[in-house]
Amino acid sequence: xxxxxxxxIPKGQMGGKSFQHRxxxxxxxxxxxxxxxxxxxxxxxxxxxVPMYGILMAFEDYRPRTGIIGSPWVGLxxxxxxxxxxxxxxxxxxxxxxxxxxxxxxxxAPIIFALLLNExxxxxxxxxxxxxxxxxxxxxxxxxxxLLRSFCASYGLFNSIGALFGAExxxxxxxxxxxxxxxxxxDIWQGVGFSSIIYIAxxxxxxxxxxxxxxxxxxGRFRRMLNISIPGIMPTITILLIMNVGSLMSLGYxxxxxxxxxxxxxxxxxxxxxxxxxxxxxxxxxxxxAVGLFNTVVNFVLILLANTVAGKVSETTLF
Amino acid sequence: MMNMKRHHRILAALLCALMVxxxxxxxxxxxxxxxxSSSEASGTQSSSPDSASSDLAFPLTGEGETLTYxxxxxxxxxxxxxxxxxxxxxxxxxxxxxIEFESPSGDVQQAFQLRITSDSLPDxxxxxxxxxxxxxxxxxxxxxxxxxxxxxxxxxxxxxRLLDEHEDFRKDATLDSGDIGAFYMCAYDYTExxxxxxWAGLKVRSDWLTECDLKVPTTIEELTNVLRTFKEKKGASAxxxxxxxxxxxxxxxxxxxxxxxxFFQRDGKVDYGPITEEFKxxxxxxxxxxxxxxxxxxxxxxxxxxxxxxxxxxxxxxxQDTEIPEVxxxxxxxxxxxxxxxxTRALGMSQSAARDGVYAAFITTSCKNPELATKWLNxxxxxxxxxxxxxxxxxxxxxxxxxxDPQYTDLVxxxxxxxxxxxxxxNGYYSRINGxxxxxxxxxxSYHIESNPARENGEVWATGISYETQLPNLTLSMxxxxxxxxxxxxxxxxxxxxxxxxxxxxxxxDDYDAFVAQIKSYGIDEAIELYQKALDAYNAR
Numbered sequence: 140x141x142x143x144x145x146x147x148i149p150k151g152q153m154g155g156k157s158f159q160h161r162x163x164x165x166x167x168x169x170x171x172x173x174x175x176x177x178x179x180x181x182x183x184x185x186x187x188x189v190p191m192y193g194i195l196m197a198f199e200d201y202r203p204r205t206g207i208i209g210s211p212w213v214g215l216x217x218x219x220x221x222x223x224x225x226x227x228x229x230x231x232x233x234x235x236x237x238x239x240x241x242x243x244x245x246x247x248a249p250i251i252f253a254l255l256l257n258e259x260x261x262x263x264x265x266x267x268x269x270x271x272x273x274x275x276x277x278x279x280x281x282x283x284x285x286l287l288r289s290f291c292a293s294y295g296l297f298n299s300i301g302a303l304f305g306a307e308x309x310x311x312x313x314x315x316x317x318x319x320x321x322x323x324x325x326d327i328w329q330g331v332g333f334s335s336i337i338y339i340a341x342x343x344x345x346x347x348x349x350x351x352x353x354x355x356x357x358x359g360r361f362r363r364m365l366n367i368s369i370p371g372i373m374p375t376i377t378i379l380l381i382m383n384v385g386s387l388m389s390l391g392y393x394x395x396x397x398x399x400x401x402x403x404x405x406x407x408x409x410x411x412x413x414x415x416x417x418x419x420x421x422x423x424x425x426x427x428x429a430v431g432l433f434n435t436v437v438n439f440v441l442i443l444l445a446n447t448v449a450g451k452v453s454e455t456t457l458f
Numbered sequence: 459m460m461n462m463k464r465h466h467r468i469l470a471a472l473l474c475a476l477m478v479x480x481x482x483x484x485x486x487x488x489x490x491x492x493x494x495s496s497s498e499a500s501g502t503q504s505s506s507p508d509s510a511s512s513d514l515a516f517p518l519t520g521e522g523e524t525l526t527y528x529x530x531x532x533x534x535x536x537x538x539x540x541x542x543x544x545x546x547x548x549x550x551x552x553x554x555x556x557i558e559f560e561s562p563s564g565d566v567q568q569a570f571q572l573r574i575t576s577d578s579l580p581d582x583x584x585x586x587x588x589x590x591x592x593x594x595x596x597x598x599x600x601x602x603x604x605x606x607x608x609x610x611x612x613x614x615x616x617x618x619r620l621l622d623e624h625e626d627f628r629k630d631a632t633l634d635s636g637d638i639g640a641f642y643m644c645a646y647d648y649t650e651x652x653x654x655x656x657w658a659g660l661k662v663r664s665d666w667l668t669e670c671d672l673k674v675p676t677t678i679e680e681l682t683n684v685l686r687t688f689k690e691k692k693g694a695s696a697x698x699x700x701x702x703x704x705x706x707x708x709x710x711x712x713x714x715x716x717x718x719x720x721f722f723q724r725d726g727k728v729d730y731g732p733i734t735e736e737f738k739x740x741x742x743x744x745x746x747x748x749x750x751x752x753x754x755x756x757x758x759x760x761x762x763x764x765x766x767x768x769x770x771x772x773x774x775x776x777x778q779d780t781e782i783p784e785v786x787x788x789x790x791x792x793x794x795x796x797x798x799x800x801x802t803r804a805l806g807m808s809q810s811a812a813r814d815g816v817y818a819a820f821i822t823t824s825c826k827n828p829e830l831a832t833k834w835l836n837x838x839x840x841x842x843x844x845x846x847x848x849x850x851x852x853x854x855x856x857x858x859x860x861x862x863d864p865q866y867t868d869l870v871x872x873x874x875x876x877x878x879x880x881x882x883x884x885n886g887y888y889s890r891i892n893g894x895x896x897x898x899x900x901x902x903x904s905y906h907i908e909s910n911p912a913r914e915n916g917e918v919w920a921t922g923i924s925y926e927t928q929l930p931n932l933t934l935s936m937x938x939x940x941x942x943x944x945x946x947x948x949x950x951x952x953x954x955x956x957x958x959x960x961x962x963x964x965x966x967x968d969d970y971d972a973f974v975a976q977i978k979s980y981g982i983d984e985a986i987e988l989y990q991k992a993l994d995a996y997n998a999r
Contacts (some may be wrong), residue, residue: 169782200936203575204600220944225980226951310756400758401954402962408951417947423591423940424571 197429216407226413234409238387241323246383248331253338254364269339272332284397285454288312289323315405322398322407336360337379338372345371385442388434412433417428501918514615517554524556525831526580528573531561536887539796544888548851552842555834560990574602581825582835587640587818592936594639594820599688603820604828606638613829615841616837620644620896631818634933634995641835641894645815655916656807656898656923658700660710663775664790674792676922678714678743681776681795686774698747699754700765700777706954709806713923714797716804719953721989722927726997728989730951733974741970745895757959777843791915793922802924819894838895848901850888866906875907932992934962942988945981952976 155166166173192207197217199210223226252272275283291298291311298308300308311317349367358366392411399407414430442457450456524954531539539544540559550556562569568635570586573579578644579602586595590602597603610618621628624644631642645654662684667674669690675681685697701710715736721728731737747753760768766772770782780786796803821831837843849856849864855865874880880903885891891902905913934942956973959965965973 185586202600204602223944225948285761285763288759289763292760292764293756294764294767310759312759313756346895401958402758404951405954413947413951416950417943425941426940448490 143324149374185348194428194432197432199425201425201428203424213425217426218433220426221430221433222415226408228412229405230408230413232404234328234390234411235387236406237322237409238390240319241326242387244323244385245327245330246380248327249334250372251337252331253335253372254368256335256339257342257363257368258360269332271440272335274332275329276333278329280394281397283325283329286392288322291317291321305349313400313402315403315407318399318403318407322394326394337375341372341375342368373453374455377449377453378457381442381445381449381457383443387441388437467966470653480490493650494801514613514755514833514836516552518837519554522554522556523827523830524558525582525825525827525834526558526560526563528560528580528583528586529775530566530585531559532885534882534886536882540886541888544851544854545886545890548846549837553834555830577652579824580822581827584819585817587820590854591939593604593933593939594818595633595635595637595933596936597820598633598639601823604825605831606640606821606825607636609783609828609832611724613832614641614839616839616896617641617644617836620839627997629853629996630833630931632999634992634999636999640818640820641839643892643894643897644839645899650779650941653663655913656805656919658704658778658807659915659918659919661777661789661915662778662790662792663688663785663788665788666775667790675795676793678711678797682747682752685747685776686750689750689752692772692775694775695751695773695862696754696756696768697774698778699757699760699768699774700762700774704778707806709804710794710851711744712737713804713806714795714801715740716802716924716927718804718806718927720806721929721986722804723929723993724927725994728929728993730977730986732957733977733982738970741957741960742967744965745967748961749963751872753961754937758863758962791911791918793918796922800922802922804927805923805925806928817892817894830909835894840892840896844896844898847890847893847895848898854890855883864901870903871907872905878889880907929989929993930996932989932996934988934992938988940991942985945985948980949977949982949985 195207196210198212200213200216201207201210224230256265256269259268293308293310295311297311298306302308306435329330329403340432342416345368349371350363353363353367388410390411392409392415395407395409395412396415399412410430414427417426446457526920527540529540537543539561540557546557546559559621562573566586567589570583570589574590587597590597592599594603598605606614612623621631621638627642627644631640631644633706662674666672666688667684670684670687672684672687673680675684688694701708705711709718712719712731715734716724717734717736717740718727719729719731721730744753747754754774755767756764765774765777766780766782767967769780769785776792777789780789793839794803794805819835821828821835825831838847843930845852845856845864850870851865852858854867855870859865870880870883874883884901885890889901902912956965958968960970960973
């Protein structure tokens with residue numbers, strides 16, 4: 140600990156010295172801190188920066204034998220092949236819509252859940268609810284989708300409940316208009332408990348004295364939630380929101396292909412499932428790199444936008 | 459106190475260093491293990507390479523040599539890998555060649571694509587050609603696989619004999635360039651050409667047939683009648699269900715029109731099913747079944763569990779398969795319906811594994827002793843080798859009768875029935891179901907087990923089937939296959955989406971011509987041309 144404190148060198152002492160000099164001094168004082176940083180930096184260099192030159196594959200007809208240097212350069216051929224599809228508009232729209240609706244409904248859910256849980260007094264009950272809410276998260280997607288298929292069938296749970304109220308039995312998974320609801324609803328059910336952990340953790344950091352003071356001032360539970368709890372976790376919310384916006388173009392194909400069928404392509408077919416059906420994608424390194432690069436670039440732009448907006452609206456930004 | 463702190467620091471530093479090293483080491487894959495073993499004694503070939511006309515001398519090598527062999531292991535409750543296989547132990551005893559297996563875990567396709575990028579490959583790789591863009595020709599051109607023509611003619615007399623004797627096999631196993639690049643599974647028998655029967659098909663509730671006094675349907679018309687009767691007399695709400703999910707791969711119904719859901723050939727000309735006139739007739743037929751309530755209204759989304767529920771509730775009369783005990787006893791295979799009595803019809807299921815080009819093994823450029831690898835692979839195509847690969851070990855799984863024909867022992871046909879142990883036996887433990895070998899389809903143990911309906915069913919489903927519309931194992935250049943997948947990505951999506959909409963009445967049949975026109979506008983003609991070019995090259999092999 141003593142080393143960390145020593146790092147706070149008064150400003151005046153550093154004035155005029157070159158950056159290298161200051162850095163050298165800082166390193167020598169905090170050498171163990173820097174040493175601990177090394178694995179993290181190494182991780183990013185080895186696994187994130189070094190592989191980046193692989194992006195070049197998107198512009199080549201990559202063959203493993205000739206490698207990235209030796210493979211023929213084909214420019215935008217793979218991007219053209221991807222964008223020439225008649226379905227490209229629908230694919231991008233579906234990918235974005237599923238993600239945006241997920242964000243709209245799925246993002247507040249764990250926050251509300253965490254806030255409600257925070258208000259629970261009984262510790263046993265609180266723990267029980269919390270644990271029970273995590274459980275679905277650890278069930279495999281395949282199993283979840285198997286359950287959903289059964290529940291959504293015309294003889295299934297949802298229809299049986301509907302039938303009690305006189306609704307007609309319909310095969311829910313064959314209706315394009317229900318697909319997003321089923322997809323996002325099940326996502327929320329599966330993830331709400333697990334995603335709420337971070338907010339619950341943030342809530343424990345809120346100073347209890349604030350609550351006590353507010354109670355004395357006559358604030359009710361709702362007031363306290365509104366004026367203490369939510370501002371207390373606002374930085375966490377902002378950061379997570381920015382990060383979520385940064386993945387609006389990414390959507391895995393696993394759950395999609397387990398739930399969709401050709402009748403629901405209209406709303407269910409997304410970029411990744413289309414590429415998956417294209418079949419050779421995993422053998423065609425270049426094509427999949429091109430699609431991946433496109434998604435990454437869009438995501439990158441989105442995250443920059445979100446960050447700027449967040450900086451304008453509130454103080455918290457990601458970078 | 460001071461001392462302890464010091465220790466902590468050293469420990470922390472060590473841990474950090476370890477993590478960095480560990481992370482760095484992960485970057486390189488550790489594939490080197492396979493390369494060392496094969497190389498040792500390459501120069502000391504003992505057999506006589508020049509006089510290759512006769513059979514090979516056994517054992518294949520004087521001193522124990524090792525080959526590395528890349529083969530996905532699908533799991534078998536008798537062993538944890540091929541290294542424990544009795545089959546390969548026996549093979550080693552006979553050939554004196556030790557095989558070191560390398561089996562990818564997880565996603566085989568992905569594993570192969572990573573494996574191929576490393577410098578040193580195993581000597582032999584099995585069942586992976588389809589995962590490489592550009593296929594076998596690509597593997598040869600990119601110097602992963604070696605050209606085998608000379609090696610086969612010199613060191614693989616049995617494989618060569620099969621190529622010479624069976625024109626169809628030679629075509630399937632040779633590339634357009636004339637290269638022989640791999641040892642394909644050969645499904646052509648020495649004596650008679652017994653090919654594999656269909657392994658799936660339609661079944662009917664035989665008790666319902668009897669109760670309604672109906673005969674086994676053989677045509678579309680008779681099938682319609684049977685379904686209608688089931689609906690009226692047995693109150694079946696979904697008289698036909700279960701298989702339409704596979705229809706687009708196997709053409710259970712569409713085959714009656716002798717076309718397929720995808721590309722097929724007719725008189726040497728390639729065509730694409732959905733743009734033909736016949737396909738419209740098929741859609742109309744399916745639609746009329748659907749409208750009349752003879753086809754399950756939810757055929758597209760019902761999963762196997764849902765189908766079983768329906769079958770168990772006596773709502774289904776014609777289906778693909780079921781495990782529901784009461785119904786399983788009364789299910790009976792029926793021939794695929796034809797348009798007219800006795801007419802032949804196509805089927806989408808592949809007829810011989812050679813045509814798929816899946817079960818093939820190639821020798822890699824890393825192999826230090828390709829002669830030995832060739833000889834070793836050849837063994838599975840000799841009579842002794844085929845006996846071993848198909849029937850297992852003499853005295854244990856089979857005995858030779860007075861005619862010299864192999865007969866399974868009770869171990870397989872009687873004790874093997876329990877928990878379907880025969881499947882574990884023949885799926886790599888004593889013998890193999892598929893692989894680079896001379897395959898005798900007669901040898902599948904289930905055919906020899908009393909009261910096993912598999913063989914009977916297969917024969918019923920095989921009636922009137924013609925495989926002539928199927929495209930053989932074509933070679934497409936990398937350029938062409940990329941172009942093809944770009945074109946077909948849109949067309950496949952469009953056809954899948956629309957054809958069910960027509961059947962279910964979500965699209966009006968008036969729009970059918972627009973449907974065909976749309977497929978054409980996506981460039982189907984170019985795709986047909988690409989296939990035609992490849993088919994012509996195949997026919998010229």
